[in-house]
Amino acid sequence: MTIVEAYAVCTEIAQREAKNFYYSFRVLPDHKRDAMCAVYAFMRRADDISDEETMPVVERRVVMSAWLGAWREARRSGVSEDPVFVALNDTQKRFAIPDALLEDLVRGTTMDLEESQADVVLVTDTVADKTQTLQVYEDFEGLYRYCYLVASVVGLVCIRIFGYSDPRAEMLAEKTGVAFQLTNILRDVSEDAERGRIYLPMEDLTAGRVEVKQLLQVVRREAETKVVRSLLAQEAARALVYYAAAEELLPLIDKDSRAALWVLVTIYRGLLERIMAKNYDVFSERVSVPTSRKLLILAQGMGMAVRNRMVL
Structure with a gap:
């Protein structure tokens, strides 16, 4: 998958799901809009796993852990078949976004899954x-x-x-x-x-x-x-x-x-x-x-x- 294709997937996710956020994306220069869509797509996936109420909480924890592990491996290796990870990796390089901030973002979405x-x-x-x-x-x-x-x-x-x-x-x-x-x-x-x-x-x-x-x-x-x-x-x-x-x-x-x-x-x-x-x-x-x-x-x-x- 090319970087262009990966960003296109993220843009489609943002157009479909972002609502208030996507209105602000549209007035950005193209390269910044692409980056915002990549971050949003990553955030959306974390939220969707956390909020999937058809799945027991214990199972959601397992799915979240596996997804987070896949992202970390994509960051380490620079290789992934997940278009969101591909686009986000490029965004992090372009705009010097540290992994720690994205780890905190996921930590926030998983707080409601914690037993205590x-x-x-x-x-x-x-x-x-x-x-x-x-x-x-x-x-x-x-x-x-x-x-x-x-x-x-x-x-x-x-x-x-x-x-x-x-x-x-x-x-x-x-x-x-x-x-x-x-x-x-x-x-x-x-x-x-x-x-x-x-x-x-x-x-x-x-x-x-x-x-x-x-x-x-x-x-x-x-x-x-x-x-x-x-x-x-x-x-x-x-x-x-x-x-x-x-x-x-x-x-x-x-x-x-x-x-x-x-x-x-x-x-x-x-x-x-x-x-x-x-x-x-x-x-x-x-x-x-x-x-x-x-x-x-x-x-x-x-x-x-x-x-x-x-x-x-």
């Missing part, structure tokens, strides 16, 4: 004689570490592709990743709870006088949402603080990539704003940014990209 985790407490809930065990983060410090592994690491990889010279960009990318993940957590409260995961810190639930059982009743539409919405408002306020880092990061990124970051931040912050505008009703339906709005943001980003390249 630091910073996580187990809570049981019984409904109709069925008992469910849920994982709940104890405090925001522990949740921050999770956000770092599943989102900030992605940001640290992305800025290596975007290009930067000021070392402050790394901390700002870390915080921007946390803002994105907190937005995802707010949007996916119901979906995550159904999977046995609560990413709202227990310390925040306690401070807001919200019991896990009460939150689950709201998810099942069995209880009034007022108290839970107050809790979500607190988390949204926290996310907005982290979005401020994105504004500082933007001018530190190479000019030919700033539009991509702007598109991504604008879409994600727009999602948070829609959640806020719906008064934190993330229970009746999945909140999203309309495609028409994304296309408008993309058009604005393309205009920004053209202007930035003209002054390079």
